[in-house]
Amino acid sequence: MFSLSKPLALPPQLEWKFAHEPELLGWTIRARNYNTFVANCMFAFMSVVLVGLSYFLYSTPAGDEDVLYRLITSLCFYVIFSLVIASMTHQRMNFAFRFTQSGVECCNWKDFPEWALTFLKWLTALTAIFFIFMATIDPFFLLGALIGPGGLGLTYLSMAYSKSYRDMHTQYHHLIYEWKDFTQLAIATNREVVDLKFTHFDKRLGRIVNWSLNIFCRRKQKHDVAEFIKPFLSPGVPFIKAKVNVPLSTD
Structure with a gap:
């Protein structure tokens, strides 16, 4: 009757009360357990705001920054805050x-979304390599390496080692x-x-x-x-x- 994908494994913190009884029907699914219309509208609105802020950051240099430097900085700003907003408006809960x-x-x-940590770690490494490479052409990019990859690195550390942040993104209910x-x-x-x-x-x-x-x-x-x-x-x-x-x- 049902076409199901690979089931989610029930975490050790949870176990069935009626496990001794035969299962008549059961499945697992990942779903957004909130008003998705409101969440999607919030994400769309904040994305437009981020685009405007990113363009403002690109078009109003603080000094004689290179165009490429301003473009990369603005892009990093947009990506980081888009991820933060998406983590709040597009969270999915595991259900069994x-x-x-x-x-x-x-x-x-x-x-806890370990994938987000992996993504941030690789993004930090790649942007650091890019800025260090560009610094061989223009030493001004060393400042960008502190602002861009440095900010990503601090975000990664705060997510990875903050117990309160991990607790906020971890839940178990039966x-x-x-x-x-x-x-x-x-x-x-x-x-x-x-x-x-x-x-x-x-x-x-x-x-x-x-x-x-x-x-x-x-x-x-x-x-x-x-x-x-x-x-x-x-x-x-x-x-x-x-x-x-x-x-x-x-x-």
């Missing part, structure tokens, strides 16, 4: 869903629901999501919680997933199609 006779489990986690908890099933019309509203007692919060579980699906799978879920729900639970606003979390 598992369905059993007892209910639904969702593990979601966000690992959500567990019984079939009787769900009060509505909805197929999202605006995203590849099946939405399950639920009411249950949250032991961590110590109170009754009314919220939604967003089941992120791959393209053209949400209808099949919804039809699979429907027989497990209590009689009379509404099954609708509606626009779904993806919440940040169920905390």
